[in-house]
Amino acid sequence: MSDNLKELSGEGVSIWLDDISRERLRSGNLAELVKDRHVVGVTSNPTIFAKALSKGDAYDEQVRDLAVRGVDVEEASRAITTYDIRWGCDVLRPVYDRTEGLDGRVSIEVDPRVARDTRRTIAEARALWWMVDRPNLLIKIPATEQGLPAITAALAEGISVNVTLIFSLERYGKVIDAFYAGLEKARENGHDLSKIASVASFFVSRVDTEIDKRLDKIGSDEAKALRSKAGLANARLAYALYEEKSGTDRWKALKDAGARPQRPLWASTGVKDPDLSDTLYVDELVAPGTVNTMPEATLEAEADHGQVRGDTVRGAYDDARAHMAALKDAGVDYDDVVRVLEEEGVEKFEASWKELLDTITGELESKKAGA
Template sequence: MSETLKKLSDEGVAIWLDDISRERLRTGNLEHLIRDRQVVGVTSNPTIFAKALGKGTAYDDQLRDLAVRGVDIEEAARAITTYDIRWACDVLHPVYERSDHLDGRVSIEVDPRLARDAEKTVAEARALWWMVDRPNLFIKIPATEEGLPAITRAIGEGISVNVTLIFSLERYGQVIDAYFAGLEQAREAGRDLSQIASVASFFVSRVDTEIDKRLDKLGSPEAEALKGKAGVANARLAYALYEEKFASDRWRALKDAGARPQRPLWASTGVKDPSLPDTLYVDELVAPGTVNTMPEATLEAAADHSEIRGDTVHGTYDEARALMDRLKETGVDYDDVVRVLEEEGVEKFEASWQELLSTIEGQLADKGGAQ
């Protein structure tokens, strides 16, 4: 067992793995990570599934059966991805029970091509909730403007949601409000609020990537001094907003009715800039009641040499605000940055979904059953 990761967990950070594959499930690797790496949850996205389908033979038997049945490409994609998610939910079910249903969660994303259509997003969320049929499931819904009412409706219907692709503080506040509204709808419908859960996936490294690119173009010493700092500052201010929102009278009324808080989840925690410490977004975002979902490389780096210094978020808010002010003064347009990141995030997931469909189409054709 990694003592470093145990220390991180003891600080109140839930460690989730940002990856899934049939091979990982089949070999027992996920059980190993639960046992030896403090992993208590799993997230997935279209990019992860496209990568998993593109290598190895773990999916061959199911693909062969789907080909024989003449299943169309999109149905095959749902059958394959929900199979893995259901299996992971079962592996993590003991964690789910042991943590009083807090952790042991597994996330699957709605078709990202629906990110700008609330009605279709809700319909897809219902379908995935029904297909996986596990209480420790999260349905991932992108935090686009159109996604906000879909989040409220899904929560109101008792579907637990992982809200993804959050980059801006303004949008994060809207996401929390959408969660509150969904819980209020669920309460009015007589649902047990204690059975509804949510996390809000606030992206970190992509913020640094986009802002640092703009700082490089500015080329000044002031701009250079700000590189590699915005992602952590932005996330810390998100945690401050979380504390503010969940201290409100509106939340207290929901809590009294049995509701659980929507935990902040640090996503995109793999460091993209090799000049930065590879555990930066682990070490600098330690706060109680959070989730950090890590690619395996980041997880192993954290296990090996993360420096867990206790809570690294509280007491930093003024410094974080000052840094964001300096970025603005230097010429970085925060609103434009987060707009670009949201649009690119949706586009990247759409491209990965298309890659996944193309991979499945080719493999079904190889087995004689393409439609």
């Protein structure tokens, strides 16, 4: 039998799991995925934690202790989420050591309610970095306009960063510049650049969802023919921009000082449209030096019937540009699409964070009553 995930890894794609939970950690499932499914990293977000807290009894003991101590819900949320992330970092530590820090990374996101507040984002990043206290941690900071200087500030202090919620090519260019600025300041501050990691999470399926909705509204045959291709085109052009920026003197100077590249990470790779192949955003985004973070369903689909055909990105730049031009001609406003996606992304994570806090509040109250 072919090992599709091994082949994918062999093409230079790091396979990360887009999920974490206390039960997954407690049962040894994460360790099994590392061993059997070539998983070399983990990402989390508020939605994932809200889902984890709502199921099973894995958090009961910790919540009971927090209730006895009388902590408020904000402190409880940090205690619960950082516990999982710290444990995840420990599970992935052998991968981190084996890859000399390239992989074995686990991500935790700053409170999404501060996504448009630079100072609070920086403060949250520092607090989470201190609380988890693991070298293979990544702090997720949204790529909002206010998040860009926070990315630079965190990196300047030696904090490794996963930049999340990137939708537009223009914003991605600014993210790369913020990464360079952070490393330049880190070097000035005396940090070892080889110890600082960063990935840039470029969202894929949500782009198709929003653009396809607009194409369906236009309704012409020409518009319908453009469906479900924008997410790939946008991501491929992001990789082209990554390559372009990697050839600059600015990056070469940082590389000579020991810096590692900020790898493109394909996020939102679970297919939303049931008519599409469930491995579309994996098989069609194979390129060296990238990360693909997958929900478990996508991971298992790729293992079962993925089609790894070598690099599917670098030979497709011209087609990607042509597709984006055709979308513009059809009347799709790209700038408005990515603006809406960023706003919705922040709002969705805020809603999930509120759901998480509400769940924890209910758990704390029930444990107090049962004490």
